Amino acid sequence: MPEFLFKRWHGYHVIALFAVAAIFIGILTLYQWIFGLVGFLCLGVGLIYTIQAKNYFVKDLEKYISTLSYRVNKAGEEAVTKMPIGMLLYNEDKIIQWVNPMVTSFIEEECIGQPITKIDEDLFSVIDSDEKETSIQIGENVFRALIKRDERLIYFFDITEEVYVKKLYEKEQTVIAIIYLDNYDEVTQGMEDQIRSKLMSQVTSTLNNWSKEHGVFLRRTSSDRFLAIFRQEVLEKLEETRFDLLDEVREATSSEKIPITLSIGVGSGQGTFQELGLLAQSSLDLALGRGGDQVAIKQKNGKVRFYGGKSNAVEKRTRVRARVISHAIRDFILESDRVMIMGHKNPDMDAVGSAIGVLKLAQLNGKEGYIILDPENISRDVRKLMEEVERHDRLWAHFITPTEALEEVTNDTLLVVVDTHKPSLVIEPKVLETIDRVIVIDHHRRGEEFIEESVLVYMEPYASSTAELVTELLEYQPKQTKLDLLEATSLLAGIIVDTKSFAVRTGSRTFDAASYLRSQGADTALVQKLLKQDLDQYIKRSRLIENAHIYRNGVAIAKGSSDKVCSQVLIAQAADTLLSMNGIVASFVISKRKDDTIGISARSLGNVNVQLIMEMLDGGGHLSNAATQLEGISVDEAEELLKEKIDQYFEGGKES
Numbered sequence: 001m002p003e004f005l006f007k008r009w010h011g012y013h014v015i016a017l018f019a020v021a022a023i024f025i026g027i028l029t030l031y032q033w034i035f036g037l038v039g040f041l042c043l044g045v046g047l048i049y050t051i052q053a054k055n056y057f058v059k060d061l062e063k064y065i066s067t068l069s070y071r072v073n074k075a076g077e078e079a080v081t082k083m084p085i086g087m088l089l090y091n092e093d094k095i096i097q098w099v100n101p102m103v104t105s106f107i108e109e110e111c112i113g114q115p116i117t118k119i120d121e122d123l124f125s126v127i128d129s130d131e132k133e134t135s136i137q138i139g140e141n142v143f144r145a146l147i148k149r150d151e152r153l154i155y156f157f158d159i160t161e162e163v164y165v166k167k168l169y170e171k172e173q174t175v176i177a178i179i180y181l182d183n184y185d186e187v188t189q190g191m192e193d194q195i196r197s198k199l200m201s202q203v204t205s206t207l208n209n210w211s212k213e214h215g216v217f218l219r220r221t222s223s224d225r226f227l228a229i230f231r232q233e234v235l236e237k238l239e240e241t242r243f244d245l246l247d248e249v250r251e252a253t254s255s256e257k258i259p260i261t262l263s264i265g266v267g268s269g270q271g272t273f274q275e276l277g278l279l280a281q282s283s284l285d286l287a288l289g290r291g292g293d294q295v296a297i298k299q300k301n302g303k304v305r306f307y308g309g310k311s312n313a314v315e316k317r318t319r320v321r322a323r324v325i326s327h328a329i330r331d332f333i334l335e336s337d338r339v340m341i342m343g344h345k346n347p348d349m350d351a352v353g354s355a356i357g358v359l360k361l362a363q364l365n366g367k368e369g370y371i372i373l374d375p376e377n378i379s380r381d382v383r384k385l386m387e388e389v390e391r392h393d394r395l396w397a398h399f400i401t402p403t404e405a406l407e408e409v410t411n412d413t414l415l416v417v418v419d420t421h422k423p424s425l426v427i428e429p430k431v432l433e434t435i436d437r438v439i440v441i442d443h444h445r446r447g448e449e450f451i452e453e454s455v456l457v458y459m460e461p462y463a464s465s466t467a468e469l470v471t472e473l474l475e476y477q478p479k480q481t482k483l484d485l486l487e488a489t490s491l492l493a494g495i496i497v498d499t500k501s502f503a504v505r506t507g508s509r510t511f512d513a514a515s516y517l518r519s520q521g522a523d524t525a526l527v528q529k530l531l532k533q534d535l536d537q538y539i540k541r542s543r544l545i546e547n548a549h550i551y552r553n554g555v556a557i558a559k560g561s562s563d564k565v566c567s568q569v570l571i572a573q574a575a576d577t578l579l580s581m582n583g584i585v586a587s588f589v590i591s592k593r594k595d596d597t598i599g600i601s602a603r604s605l606g607n608v609n610v611q612l613i614m615e616m617l618d619g620g621g622h623l624s625n626a627a628t629q630l631e632g633i634s635v636d637e638a639e640e641l642l643k644e645k646i647d648q649y650f651e652g653g654k655e656s
Contacts, residue, residue, distance in 0.1 A: 086143070086156030090116050094124060103156065106138050120145075123154075135159070171233035176276040177266045178284045179207070182292035184224040187260055202252045203260055210245050214238065228264075235268060235297070239307070243295045246308045250293070261293035269299040289446030290611075291461035291623065304448045309609050309623055319472065319509075325458045326476035329416075329439060332456065333362055336414035339369040340405055340435065342427050344420035346377050346568055349530070350465045351419040352385060353494030354441065356487055357470035358416045359398055364479050370398055372405045372427055377595075379569040380537070381497070384530045385490060392486050402428035409434050416441065419466040421459060422449045422620070441469055443498075445611055447620040461622070464510040467494030471513040481520075488522035493530055500576060504624065537570060544574040544589060555608065555646060556584045560591030562635045568599050572627070575601040586610055588646075590638050598630040598638040609649075616645040 021043055029037070086102040094116045103111070103119075111118045116127070120136040123145065133146045142163045146155040181203065188196045200223075207226060211218035214237065217229040238245075246262050253260040265284025267276040283296040286304065290296075294308035333339055339362040343351030355371045362369030378386065390396050400408065405428060415435040417426060421442045426432050432451065439456045443463040463469050471491050474481050483491075495514055499506045502514075518524075544566065548558035556578050560566055571589045578587035586604040593599045600617065602610035604624045611626045619628020630638050 084158060088154045090152050094127060106141055171231060173232040173270065174276065175230050175232055175235045175266060175268045176273070176280045177228040177264055178280045179226040179228055180263045180284055181224040182261045182263050184260060199253060199260070203249055206249050206252045210248070232268060235266065243307045246293060246295070263287040263292045264295040266295065266297040268297060269301065271300050275300065286446055289459050291445050306612060309612060322472040323476045326473040328456055329361060329473060330365055330477065332414055332437065332439060333365045333367050336367060337410055337412040339367055340372060340413055340415045340431065341369060341418060342372040342415065342431060343418050344425045345427055346379060347373065347382060348379065349381055349385065349497040350467050350494035352382055353490040354418040354466040354470045356490045357467065357474060358418060360474060360483060360487055361477065364477050364481060370400045370405065370408060372402055372431065373399050374402060374427055379567055380534065381530055381569065385493065388486060395486060402431065405431050406434065414439065417451060418442070420444070421451055422447060423451050424449060441466055443469060444620065445622055447615065462507065464505045464507065465495050465498035467491045468510055468513045471517060475516060483520040485521045485523055488517045488520040489526050492517045492522040493527045496527055497531065505622065540566060541570055541574045541577065544591065545577055548578055551643060551646065553650060554583055554585035556587045557639065557642065558589045559635055559639050562592065564592065565594050566591040568593060571599050572601040575603040579603045579605065588642060590635055590642065592635055593629070598633060598635060600628050600630070600638065600642060602626045613645050613649050616648065617641065
């Protein structure tokens with residue numbers, strides 16, 4: 001009873017109980033002294049027993065507490081010294097003061113009294129940041145470092161097995177690829193059955209050997225298409241070889257004087273088979289839009305990597321697509337109340353010439369058309385063309401500024417974007433955002449950035465220029481097409497500028513388009529007048545070239561001074577001139593531009609894919625002709641960054 005009593009009540013409760021009992025016995029003694037005597041006797045015995053029970057309880061409690069305290073201290077000591085969690089204490093100067101045995105087990109050398117960088121070089125900067133944890137690798141083990149800044153304490157949790165399982169999971173992920181023979185129809189058209197069978201046998205044999213070597217499941221789904229399924233681990237090995245399958249197929253079929261090229265679209269990352277299949281098809285479309293003969297790898301997060309692209313896009317012999325596109329554009333124009341035409345920022349002759357051609361398309365179908373142009377941002381050669389346009393009253397009336405364009409937009413307006421497919425490069429992005437129906441006409445290889453939800457896309461990387469594409473569209477209009485002198489000359493000037501007077505990227509259809517424009521009255525003498533150079537521009541270009549040096553493998557780099565501003569046209573002309581020198585296979589010219597950005601123009605003879613190098617710097621273009629603009633850096637920093645990307649290209653880095 002007393003032990004129970006002391007566990008439930010405080011001491012004063014017990015005293016009160018005995019006091020009440022004594023009063024009650026005292027009253028009883030007045031009437032029955034014998035019973036009172038017995039009561040006091042019992043009360044005394046109970047009091048003695050209660051005092052003894054209390055003493056026993058206090059001793060037991062003290063013993064229990066001392067035992068529990070010992071056990072807690074013992075458990076804490078065991079946790080600090082034997083649990084598989086590393087602990088490290090450091091001082092204000094980030095010098096290690098104490099570590100537990102777990103830390104000493106993976107740090108062989110004595111670390112107490114050493115800087116915290118003894119554990120890992122990155123820990124010093126992480127402690128100064130707001131990060132609460134980070135991952136570090138020590139030897140073969142990986143640890144998660146949890147930082148308690150208030151206590152200047154770091155916990156280390158071994159996550160080596162977790163990282164290993166994650167890597168194993170990633171390596172086992174499924175990858176779906178679609179392999180497409182780019183030019184199979186063009187190559188085999190009119191070919192004898194025996195030769196066609198032999199050619200296809202070479203391709204199939206090369207693909208089968210490749211699939212067996214790398215453990216790829218390969219199935220042919222049509223005459224020019226294959227389906228491949230493999231693991232992420234295999235994809236990583238294929239990327240290390242930079243997909244040399246492209247070269248193998250091209251070389252295996254080159255004996256027939258008509259090499260076949262491949263394009264491969266790859267879908268990778270986490271996702272269902274349906275999602276991976278859609279990614280693979282999207283990647284293939286991207287590879288084909290860039291001219292084929294390359295691999296595009298797309299992940300669910302939208303990131304894209306490219307390999308290959310060593311050959312120029314194959315010119316299509318048939319004009320069926322041009323005729324179909326021409327009729328489709330006509331239908332869209334007829335459904336609209338007006339047509340807006342817009343090129344890229346700082347438009348060149350091709351952008352303005354093709355815009356004038358699209359304006360003619362609108363007028364042929366009885367619709368008003370307007371060309372958006374910012375008069376403050378045009379090059380010297382385009383300015384000469386615009387001076388001619390200003391004297392042409394009917395044509396000049398259809399040029400408007402970006403501000404005026406926004407005021408003229410209606411719900412039924414059609415926008416045609418020419419000579420670019422990147423939203424960030426158009427003259428006025430707000431116009432692009434405002435108009436729902438957009439048509440894209442471009443000859444550049446398709447990049448990762450693209451104008452989404454376009455109602456019609458006409459992109460042909462084989463074409464010399466957008467002006468060539470627009471000229472073909474004009475030829476297939478149902479109504480009798482009659483261009484006036486300036487319209488035809490503008491389109492011809494666009495072709496001549498982009499082909500360097502028919503020297504590069506020129507196919508049979510390029511000459512067909514030029515011939516048609518000449519028959520429509522294009523004036524070659526006027527073109528030469530528009531393209532004449534000023535003496536001061538020539539001198540500036542010569543000074544740029546004077547600073548050129550060979551960096552590696554026949555790659556020339558020229559850099560302008562940090563205080564001299566050059567136009568994009570001048571930079572491009574300097575790159576073209578450099579490429580004409582003996583021993584130079586690729587040229588890069590870097591200079592400061594008027595808009596406080598750094599411009600880089602790149603040219604090659606085809607052996608070096610300058611498009612891939614420029615895409616690493618958020619630019620783009622063609623295999624042999626590309627450019628980019630960089631913001632927030634100096635000319636010298638741009639040169640170092642360019643050299644880094646050139647090294648990455650030649651040494652087998654992954655393009656993205």
